Amino acid sequence: MVERHKSRGELNQRELIKSAPFFEGLPEEIVERTTAQVVVREHPSNQVILLENDWGSSVYFILEGWVKIRTYNLDGKEVTLNIIGKGELFGEMAPLEEVPRSTDVITLAPTTIGNMPASDFVNLIHTEPKAGIRLAQLMARRLRQVNRRLRLRESDSTSRVADILLFLADGQGTKTAEGVEIPNLPHRELSSLSGLARETVTRVLSKLEKKKLIVRPDRDTLCIPDLGALERLMV
Numbered sequence: 001m002v003e004r005h006k007s008r009g010e011l012n013q014r015e016l017i018k019s020a021p022f023f024e025g026l027p028e029e030i031v032e033r034t035t036a037q038v039v040v041r042e043h044p045s046n047q048v049i050l051l052e053n054d055w056g057s058s059v060y061f062i063l064e065g066w067v068k069i070r071t072y073n074l075d076g077k078e079v080t081l082n083i084i085g086k087g088e089l090f091g092e093m094a095p096l097e098e099v100p101r102s103t104d105v106i107t108l109a110p111t112t113i114g115n116m117p118a119s120d121f122v123n124l125i126h127t128e129p130k131a132g133i134r135l136a137q138l139m140a141r142r143l144r145q146v147n148r149r150l151r152l153r154e155s156d157s158t159s160r161v162a163d164i165l166l167f168l169a170d171g172q173g174t175k176t177a178e179g180v181e182i183p184n185l186p187h188r189e190l191s192s193l194s195g196l197a198r199e200t201v202t203r204v205l206s207k208l209e210k211k212k213l214i215v216r217p218d219r220d221t222l223c224i225p226d227l228g229a230l231e232r233l234m235v
């Protein structure tokens with residue numbers, strides 16, 4: 001893990017963290033004050049950032065890259081609850097509720113994360129209504145995603161894979177002239193996220209690729225040319 005100390009890149013770090021969508025539209029002086037203690041760190045892929053049941057004192061802003069939100073079922077099998085990326089934050093639940101961490105969080109790619117003292121984050125929510133609304137919107141979006149996945153639990157494998165792709169496009173997609181680009185995540189992660197066998201995920205993805213519902217511009221990217229066409233597959 002590489003920690004960029006303030007003396008070497010304070011300006012870049014501050015600009016990077018201040019550009020996080022969470023701070024958009026908040027009064028300049030509040031953003032200045034709240035982000036003053038943020039430390040930006042670069043993490044390699046597959047690094048544990050948070051552990052379930054630990055007590056934590058930070059809230060994290062993803063400035064680049066991807067993390068998975070992981071827990072285990074009663075049989076000890078890994079369950080991926082979500083995959084979130086650039087522009088998202090995590091680690092807000094434990095400090096807000098004053099309880100231990102609810103899940104593990106692990107990087108899925110080289111990832112840059114801004115680490116804010118939880119007390120600064122909680123103060124911000126208490127004092128700045130716009131920040132409170134933004135947090136409520138974030139929670140609402142996560143609940144909507146979970147509801148959607150629960151609704152599709154009994155659906156066929158194509159619908160469930162399509163749902164995961166649409167969910168990634170919704171939260172993390174980048175619009176290009178060709179469609180919406182999402183990261184080409186390892187099939188075992190998509191399998192854990194969708195609750196389907198890895199082989200099933202691979203089979204559905206190649207079917208979608210043959211039908212040109214997804215294309216691969218490069219090794220790390222999947223592109224969805226027409227979100228509506230993918231949505232119409234879902235039953």
Ligand SMILES: Nc1ncnc2c1ncn2[C@@H]1O[C@@H]2COP(=O)(O)O[C@H]2[C@H]1O
Pocket residue numbers: 050056069081082084089090091092093094095100101102103104105142146
């Ligand atoms: N379903 C989910 N989707 C996105 N993020 C989540 C989800 N469940 C937990 N998290 C995040 O994972 C974090 C683990 O630590 P916390 O409980 O402090 O805060 C949690 C949330 O920020």
